[in-house]
Amino acid sequence: MSFAQFIQDAWNKQAKWLIVLRPLSWLYRSGFLLNKKMYQVGIKSSYQAPVPVMVIGNITVGGSGKTPLLIHLVNHLHSLNIRVGVISRGYGGSGPFPAYVNLESEPEVVGDEPCLIVQSTGVPMVVGSNRQHSIESLLSRHCLDLIISDDGLQHLALARQIEWIVLDQNRGLGNQKLLPEGYLREPPSRLKTGTVIEHAAEPTSALNMHLEVALPYLLNAVGSKPFHPEHHFYAVVGIGFPQRFYQTLASIGIHPFQCHEFPDHYEYEIHDLEFEDDYPIITTEKDAVKILPLLKQHSNFKREVWVVPVEAKLSAQCYDVLHHQLQQLGIQIP
Structure with a gap:
């Protein structure tokens, strides 16, 4: 720990x-x-x-x-x-800052939450510790x-x-x-x-x-596949309050699941997703932003990774x- x-x-x-x-x-x-x-x-x-x-x-x-x-x-x-435009600290990103966030941005550069925000909204967004520089960069591109x-x-x-x-x-x-x-x-x-x-x-x-929970979707999907909540899952999560995610899983009938917690904004490695059996993984949308590039890099990774979407x-x-x-x-x- x-x-x-x-x-x-x-x-x-x-x-x-x-x-x-x-x-x-x-x-x-x-x-x-x-x-x-x-x-x-x-x-x-x-x-x-x-x-x-x-x-x-x-x-x-x-x-x-x-x-x-x-x-x-x-x-x-x-x-x-x-x-509307959005600025953020870009916590967990390596920069350089200020950095403009788009659909091709990488979480390790701009942070996981900015990637999720832009993917979900398409909003103009700049990240960096200096908020003034971020705002000036944003306004140089957009009228807001x-x-x-x-x-x-x-x-x-x-x-x-x-x-x-x-x-x-x-x-x-x-x-x-x-x-x-x-x-x-x-x-x-x-x-x-x-x-x-x-x-x-x-x-x-x-x-x-x-937060309203929608039906989990398969991150590494090949075609459509139904979700079965009765399966045993590995709950892989790297957020500030993982207990809320566990409560969410219980609320949609997922049981049992084995908890695997990581620090907030954790930089996943492929070995973090490897277990001795073939049970599927279930995770948050924020974690999925960082896990998806790993799955693309390791095409031989066959374990199912399910994502639980939530909406405020x-x-x-x-x-x-x-x-x-x-x-x-x-x-x-x-």
Whole structure:
């Protein structure tokens, strides 16, 4: 087990030994508050883009459902003929940055999530740690009404007009401690300053979303083949909160399955997919982005790899709030 998996497991279990990391959490908090203060008093300045910016992020480390939400919003904005572009950190990519993402982009260069976003939406997208450079690169190619920042909630160097904070009620806020004692990037009070979208099967807020699961499809398909949930599967997953994927598998009747967890944004090798028997693999769309190139490189790999697609479903109030926020920025909704 890697250290990343070890600490993630401790956070999820709220292990008592995490208290030994409290001095590091105090140090993290001090650094975070100092950086925030420097922006507030003008020692540091934020970049103001020439078009409105919407940030979709979270205050926790690990998966929250942010990427499916972003994909859904981009497709929704496209349906309204709103010209939207996306920027992202490109975590896991090697660059060079800023890098324009298209259908031919490779996950090891631009990151797995950007590849999934562009494949799912066709949206103009640039990735890189310098958000200003990414926005300038995007606007040099496209005339846009709105730019969505994939993550970057804590990136104070970028000014923004809209903030949507995804809160996964399945994980909650854990022990409500900052990194590394807990998995919070910011204090819980941060939720009062943005539009909070509750990710929950049984929500308590009017602003909520859930993930709807579609029928799994075969990644290395030769012709069509029916899916049989009663088969034994190897669940291969490298995301921030793998337990949600396991819950998804159970919800569509997949049992049994053997868990094989890897760190978030893991760079797969073909041996990661090899087992002693011939049971099929089942994985997420995000992991499939990185697994597919391996299957193309190793044409003799015959094990079936199934992918579970999910789509974000939003409450009606989410659209009402979004449209109101856009109209306040001068973006007309038909």
